[in-house]
Structure formats: C-alpha cells, structure tokens
Amino acid sequence: MERDVVSKRVRSRHAAQHRRLNENSEFEQLSAVLPIARAISSQLLDKASVVRLTISCMRLYDFAVYGSPTWLVESNYGSLQLNDEWALQMMLNSNYSTQISLGKWALAFLT
Structure with missing residues (x-):
C-alpha cells in the first residue's frame, strides 16, 4: 500500500518535471522570435x-x-x-x- 503511494508520487513528480520542461521550451522558442535584442530575450524576460x-x-x-x-x-x-x-x-x-x-x-x- 505504502509502496503504491510512493510510486504515484514519483510518477506525479516526473510528469510535473516533464510538463515544466516542455513549457520552458515553448517560452524559450517564443522569446526567440520576439523582435527584441537576443541578450534581453535570452536572459531578462x-x-x-x-x-x-x-x-x-x-x-x-x-x-x-x-x-x-x-x-x-x-x-x-x-x-x-x-x-x-x-x-x-x-x-x-x-x-x-x-x-x-x-x-x-x-x-x-x-x-
């Protein structure tokens, strides 16, 4: 029983990490096409x-x-x-x- 709970937590944590990585990738791609200086888009936004x-x-x-x-x-x-x-x-x-x-x-x- 306790093992299932831990397994669910691990899967949930991995799913959240994967979602955040995908989200960050989309934001990086979006900031790369904005008409602002690359130094600003890569660091300050x-x-x-x-x-x-x-x-x-x-x-x-x-x-x-x-x-x-x-x-x-x-x-x-x-x-x-x-x-x-x-x-x-x-x-x-x-x-x-x-x-x-x-x-x-x-x-x-x-x-």
Missing part, C-alpha cells in the same frame, strides 16, 4: 513578460495589417498613441524604452 510582449506584437501586427478606421491615432511630442473603440491604448515612444531597458523604441499596451 520571465514568462509573464514573454506573454505580454507576444500579445503586444500580435496587437501591433493586427493594427498594421488590418488597421481599421476605428483606431484614433494621436501624435504629440515624440510619442504615438492609438486608441480603439474598447479604450485599448497602444503607446509607442522613445522614453519607455529607457524605463524597461529595451531597444530605442518599445511598445506598451495599456488596458
């Missing part, structure tokens, strides 16, 4: 940052490809602000990059 940057890139791609007239574009003092009908804001400016240590221009999506 945690999983939540990878997901946030991926969503930001997908939203920017959506705007660039399907940019509809529902977006209001405002430009003032070196920054670009885009607003959609759901009040999603997309901001692009040069100061944001120094705050999070990315390249010259970085993208921030604020909801």
Whole structure:
C-alpha cells in the first residue's frame, strides 16, 4: 500500500518535471522570435513578460495589417498613441524604452 503511494508520487513528480520542461521550451522558442535584442530575450524576460510582449506584437501586427478606421491615432511630442473603440491604448515612444531597458523604441499596451 505504502509502496503504491510512493510510486504515484514519483510518477506525479516526473510528469510535473516533464510538463515544466516542455513549457520552458515553448517560452524559450517564443522569446526567440520576439523582435527584441537576443541578450534581453535570452536572459531578462520571465514568462509573464514573454506573454505580454507576444500579445503586444500580435496587437501591433493586427493594427498594421488590418488597421481599421476605428483606431484614433494621436501624435504629440515624440510619442504615438492609438486608441480603439474598447479604450485599448497602444503607446509607442522613445522614453519607455529607457524605463524597461529595451531597444530605442518599445511598445506598451495599456488596458
């Protein structure tokens, strides 16, 4: 009886390790294709940052490809602000990059 419990724990632990390894591999592949410097993508990004940057890139791609007239574009003092009908804001400016240590221009999506 006790042997079965230990065996189940071992199998569960191995399954969790395998799942984490697969998950980490997917996040590494995803961070490798993000349009940021390799030094940043390989070292400084945690999983939540990878997901946030991926969503930001997908939203920017959506705007660039399907940019509809529902977006209001405002430009003032070196920054670009885009607003959609759901009040999603997309901001692009040069100061944001120094705050999070990315390249010259970085993208921030604020909801």
